[in-house]
Amino acid sequence: MRHAVPDAPPRRHHRRLGRLGLTLGLVALLGLVLAPSAFAGFITPKTGGSPNADSISSLYKVVLYIAAIVFVIVEGALFYSILRFRAKKGAVAAQIHGNTRLEIGWTVAAALILVALTIVTFIHLPAIINPPDSSANGLVLSASVTRPTPPNGKSITICVQGRQYIWRYTYGNGCLNAAFSAKLPYSYQKMYAPANTTVILDIQSTDVIHSWWIPSLGGKVDAVPGYTTYTWFKAPNASTPEKPVIFHGQCAQLCGRSHAAMTALVQVLSPADYKAWLARQSDLINQANDQVTQLRQILTASGNLGG
Numbered sequence: 001m002r003h004a005v006p007d008a009p010p011r012r013h014h015r016r017l018g019r020l021g022l023t024l025g026l027v028a029l030l031g032l033v034l035a036p037s038a039f040a041g042f043i044t045p046k047t048g049g050s051p052n053a054d055s056i057s058s059l060y061k062v063v064l065y066i067a068a069i070v071f072v073i074v075e076g077a078l079f080y081s082i083l084r085f086r087a088k089k090g091a092v093a094a095q096i097h098g099n100t101r102l103e104i105g106w107t108v109a110a111a112l113i114l115v116a117l118t119i120v121t122f123i124h125l126p127a128i129i130n131p132p133d134s135s136a137n138g139l140v141l142s143a144s145v146t147r148p149t150p151p152n153g154k155s156i157t158i159c160v161q162g163r164q165y166i167w168r169y170t171y172g173n174g175c176l177n178a179a180f181s182a183k184l185p186y187s188y189q190k191m192y193a194p195a196n197t198t199v200i201l202d203i204q205s206t207d208v209i210h211s212w213w214i215p216s217l218g219g220k221v222d223a224v225p226g227y228t229t230y231t232w233f234k235a236p237n238a239s240t241p242e243k244p245v246i247f248h249g250q251c252a253q254l255c256g257r258s259h260a261a262m263t264a265l266v267q268v269l270s271p272a273d274y275k276a277w278l279a280r281q282s283d284l285i286n287q288a289n290d291q292v293t294q295l296r297q298i299l300t301a302s303g304n305l306g307g
């Protein structure tokens, strides 16, 4: 018994459709990859908060675009070969042994891509590592010799201390060694910083390894017990009552059970507002200390505090 087999559409038609689909797919992929605005801050690092974050982002994009072009070429060749040379019944594969010109070609091309990436990386690195000068309208305190400094040596320092599970900030250039004797103001979780000012962060930890990371303000830096690590940022825009400028971050090193709760905020103020905030914070801390001293005296006098 024989069944009637319906006529298959001609093979050439199939092939043309396949090629059209492949081309459309590749064009769509390339379009997406080359449209940074569609993905701003989504597949590329955040920008706009500090020049080092901008440099990290542009370096990342150069590598991403080159990788995307290589990806499209390799996958294109792969899919073309799969479709164009797919096995037919009874076909005998051609045996090919090497192609010297092709092999030298793709070795040299890959090496050239690596050389280009190296050059681009070394062009961007200084702007990521080295802090620039504060702007003329920024806040300038004093110089330091131990940490990375801007060319004119002037910056402000904020000490960042990671502990399970909160960030503590101490404000002022003596924050590393003289925080208590100088009665420097401090805050937890939310940092305040002046705009247009090069802010050097001295980062430490009191317990385990944490990682300071505010994506819009630059790269990640680990807070390692027993060591001081450094980073910097220089935020161009100050908060106004209508438009607060706040950057969000998160401890980026799994540091224990409540690691996820270890968030950080940085609010950028105008230099004048920043000074006013520092003064107010110092007042509040002094008031609280006075209260505690008073309470201790009362408790001690009434015999309710041991010792």
Ligand SMILES: [Cu+2]
Residues within 6 Å of the ligand: 162, 163, 165, 209, 210, 211, 251, 252, 253, 254, 255, 259, 262
């Ligand atoms: Cu942590």
